Amino acid sequence: MIFKWKNACRATVRCQTTKLKFVVFALLVCLSTSGQLRADLVNVLVNSSFEEPDTGPLPSTIFIDQSYVPGWKTTASSELIEIWAANFNGVAAYDGQQHVQVSADELGTLYQDVYGINAGENLGFEFAHRAPQLDRT
């Protein structure tokens, strides 16, 4: 190594350039070590890669109660967590077979307030209902 350094410095211009490069490199190393030097992260989370519960080998997205998902909870009142598995919709997990969507669902109520109905009147209703397409929220 020392021998190579001597050889590299025989030509004046090359010597100066090489020397300058090394000084810059060494200074960068010095700067990087004078800041925070982070050692390995000691992970404290459980179920880091959302592989539990195992939702099976078929591509799927499921909404599952947080009590079945070790470690993780949601502030959503539905308490549902949405797990995507096995390349569902062409999205491969970053790690393992499963990942999650940060927000599973949105609970809302469509409503109308009505006035002018007298006490004792009988109420009736009718409406149509169907499920959305497969690609749910």
Add this chain to the structure above:
Amino acid sequence: MVGALFQDVSGINAGEHLGFEFAHRARVGTDVMTFTITDLGADNLLGGGNDSILFSKEYSATTLGWEFNTSASEGPIVAMGNNIRFSYEAVSTGSGNLVRGNFIDAVSIGTVAVPEPSTATLLGLAAFGLVFRRRRRCDVANGKCVSR
């Protein structure tokens, strides 16, 4: 109201430094979410007026692939000794619907070791010493390097 996905963790001592890493990907277009680390205060519960935000940042990702984010370039995140909540919440999504976007995976959060100042100083001095040695070895005399 959109739900936030979180874990509460106990047993991290005051003064310990925290680190994190996670993968983030959009479902449609570009998705944005907030990652927040909160000290839950003496009651170890969210709210109650004694919570402290230790770290909070918005992260953006597209459908081109997973973005792997880490705390490596962040300043010190220091625990206060209470339970800590690590939380993800959608900010915006390419789908226009907050509950259709922001995938996460491979989440690691925990403590990281930080060298004592004296150690960092020693490392810095060592690097400076290395530079000085190289510079002396490459001093030029008549167009050539002279070894010591």
